[in-house]
Amino acid sequence: SAVISQKPSRDICQRGTSLTIQCQVDSQVTMMFWYRQQPGQSLTLIATANQGSEATYESGFVIDKFPISRPNLTFSTLTVSNMSPEDSSIYLCSVPGGRPNYGYTFGSGTRLTVV
Amino acid sequence: AQSVSQHNHHVILSEAASLELGCNYSYGGTVNLFWYVQYPGQHLQLLLKYFSGDPLVKGIKGFEAEFIKSKFSFNLRKPSVQWSDTAEYFCAVYNQGGKLIFGQGTELSVKP
Numbered sequence: 001s002a003v004i005s006q007k008p009s010r011d012i013c014q015r016g017t018s019l020t021i022q023c024q025v026d027s028q029v030t031m032m033f034w035y036r037q038q039p040g041q042s043l044t045l046i047a048t049a050n051q052g053s054e055a056t057y058e059s060g061f062v063i064d065k066f067p068i069s070r071p072n073l074t075f076s077t078l079t080v081s082n083m084s085p086e087d088s089s090i091y092l093c094s095v096p097g098g099r100p101n102y103g104y105t106f107g108s109g110t111r112l113t114v115v
Numbered sequence: 116a117q118s119v120s121q122h123n124h125h126v127i128l129s130e131a132a133s134l135e136l137g138c139n140y141s142y143g144g145t146v147n148l149f150w151y152v153q154y155p156g157q158h159l160q161l162l163l164k165y166f167s168g169d170p171l172v173k174g175i176k177g178f179e180a181e182f183i184k185s186k187f188s189f190n191l192r193k194p195s196v197q198w199s200d201t202a203e204y205f206c207a208v209y210n211q212g213g214k215l216i217f218g219q220g221t222e223l224s225v226k227p
Contacts, residue, residue: 033215042205043159043217092158094215103149104215106159 001097002027006107013083013114020079021110023093028073034066037090037109046091049076083114117142117210119218127224128196136191136221138180138206147209148189150180151217154202162204165189176200198227 003026013019023032031050035043047055047068055068069077080087093107122137140146150162163174170182180191189206206218 035217042220045214045216048214103161103164104209105161108158 001103002029002095002105004093004095004105004107006093006110008110009108010111011113013112015084015114017083018079018081019083019112020077021091021093022077023075023107025074025095029095030073031096032070032076033094033104034068034076034078035092035094035106037092039089043092046078080112083112085114088112088114117208117216119206119208119216121204121206121218121221123221124219125222125224127226129226130198131195132225134191134193134196134200134223136204136206136223138189138191138218139187140189140206140208141187142208142210148180148182149207149209149215150174150178150189150191151205151207152202153205159205162191196223196225198225201225 005024007022011019031048033048034046036046037043045058046061046066047057049055049068049070051070051073057063065081067079078091090109090111092109094104097103097105118141120139128134148165151159152162153159162178163172163180165172165182173179178191178193180189182189201224204221204223207215209215
């Protein structure tokens, strides 16, 4: 299965600023997914990032707040813009496992604290 | 919309006790089902998955899950838990759009 390198692993940011999270995959993948895990809660899908097209956002998430780039088949970034304390979460990227039966692989996550 | 429901928010067991975590999904078509585990301070790991065939699937670390189509369920089981099984467990369903939808998670605490 794919190996994902995600960074930064954690950050503490001032409200009103932006943070860009990067995910690098060791193989080419068509689809990459970005999730948010708020404290004590499950994972919520933010958007699906396909190479060569705009990301598709889930209900409640908008491009102005969470712009995504997908410049090639091995890399993606998620930016959390104009942050507020409510954005404090763990953000994770994920890719399909390469074959249908391999499941999904997740990055190690970015723990974001907004103060 | 497709959804996944985990009935138990927090389960506390003693070592050697048997475990069953409930998971129900809402989708009438073909489903692919997963259980993931997140140990404290670590990232998500795949425990097991069901795509087709034998509805009783075995995963890592002695876990198994049974897919019961008539009940829309995919419960996770382990005959005898260990302290090292303390973690958060997530049930997830893969939908036709290629998205993985997660349940709310169940926190398992195993007392030594």
